[in-house]
Amino acid sequence: MTTLIPTVKELQAYRASLKGSVALVPTMGALHEGHLSLVREARSRADSVIVSNFVNPLQFGPGEDYERYPRTLEDDLALVDDFADAMFAPEVRDMYPYPEPFKVDVGPLGRVLEGEIRPGHFSGVATVVLKLFLLAQPHIAVFGQKDAQQLAIIRRLVHDFNLGIEIVGVPIVREETGLARSSRNSYLTAKGREDALALSVLLSKTVECPTAPELLRLLRNKENSSSVTWDYRLAVNPATFEEIDDAYVGEALVLLAARVEGVRLIDNASVNLVPSGIKETA
Numbered sequence: 001m002t003t004l005i006p007t008v009k010e011l012q013a014y015r016a017s018l019k020g021s022v023a024l025v026p027t028m029g030a031l032h033e034g035h036l037s038l039v040r041e042a043r044s045r046a047d048s049v050i051v052s053n054f055v056n057p058l059q060f061g062p063g064e065d066y067e068r069y070p071r072t073l074e075d076d077l078a079l080v081d082d083f084a085d086a087m088f089a090p091e092v093r094d095m096y097p098y099p100e101p102f103k104v105d106v107g108p109l110g111r112v113l114e115g116e117i118r119p120g121h122f123s124g125v126a127t128v129v130l131k132l133f134l135l136a137q138p139h140i141a142v143f144g145q146k147d148a149q150q151l152a153i154i155r156r157l158v159h160d161f162n163l164g165i166e167i168v169g170v171p172i173v174r175e176e177t178g179l180a181r182s183s184r185n186s187y188l189t190a191k192g193r194e195d196a197l198a199l200s201v202l203l204s205k206t207v208e209c210p211t212a213p214e215l216l217r218l219l220r221n222k223e224n225s226s227s228v229t230w231d232y233r234l235a236v237n238p239a240t241f242e243e244i245d246d247a248y249v250g251e252a253l254v255l256l257a258a259r260v261e262g263v264r265l266i267d268n269a270s271v272n273l274v275p276s277g278i279k280e281t282a
């Protein structure tokens with residue numbers, strides 16, 4: 001049975017009552033199978049599991065979907081009932097009592113890619129995650145690998161502020177079609193869901209590109225499509241998030257972002273690139 005914790009004060013009292021290890025799963029609610037895989041992972045690693053459920057206004061830019069972001073608290077509670085001990089679902093004014101809250105400056109890693117397209121987004125994410133960490137004081141925190149840049153920024157947050165929290169990244173959960181699970185998929189029509197497969201289909205083609213030049217050719221070769229507007233299709237060094245060049249060898253992260261029916265979708269996959277001329281045999 002999951003206990004609903006609606007205020008910061010009650011979370012602090014609840015946390016003080018816990019013994020043993022604590023895992024936190026930060027979410028914005030509208031939970032689906034992808035979130036459940038994070039909660040299950042948390043359950044397998046700690047004595048107590050707290051899920052936070054808070055649509056964080058600081059990470060939405062003007063004109064983004066803050067107001068219409070799905071809020072489904074009752075369903076969310078039911079979904080995690082067998083796995084989470086508590087769900088922290090505070091009001092905005094409880095998390096941010098002042099109109100202009102102090103924020104975390106995330107530096108260059110927060111200004112490229114998603115951060116360039118969504119200015120201030122990662123500062124908002126890092127600020128709320130830092131607050132959640134300070135309130136829930138977890139030993140472990142679990143995040144999805146779908147938001148790869150977010151995961152890298154949270155690892156840096158923990159490192160740079162010496163928070164001593166183990167950050168666990170859980171692989172992307174996909175629908176049978178290959179579409180990565182996302183709360184924003186609920187905005188798509190049936191046709192939109194089909195068009196959105198362009199992302200996972202492109203990722204599946206990266207296995208045919210064992211070298212950096214082949215991979216970069218695939219990513220640059222955009223076919224014209226009226227239904228999918230690409231924001232980026234890039235391969236980066238997973239440690240620095242700098243774009244790779246033709247000479248790159250080793251693990252690369254392919255990052256995709258696109259708009260389908262006006263809905264922003266992201267997806268990614270890791271690939272291991274060998275030197276040009278030496279192709280791995282199956």
Ligand code: PAF
Nearest residue numbers: 026027028056125128147
């Ligand atoms: O990934 C999300 O759902 C959010 O960015 C997070 C980490 C819960 C912070 O609001």
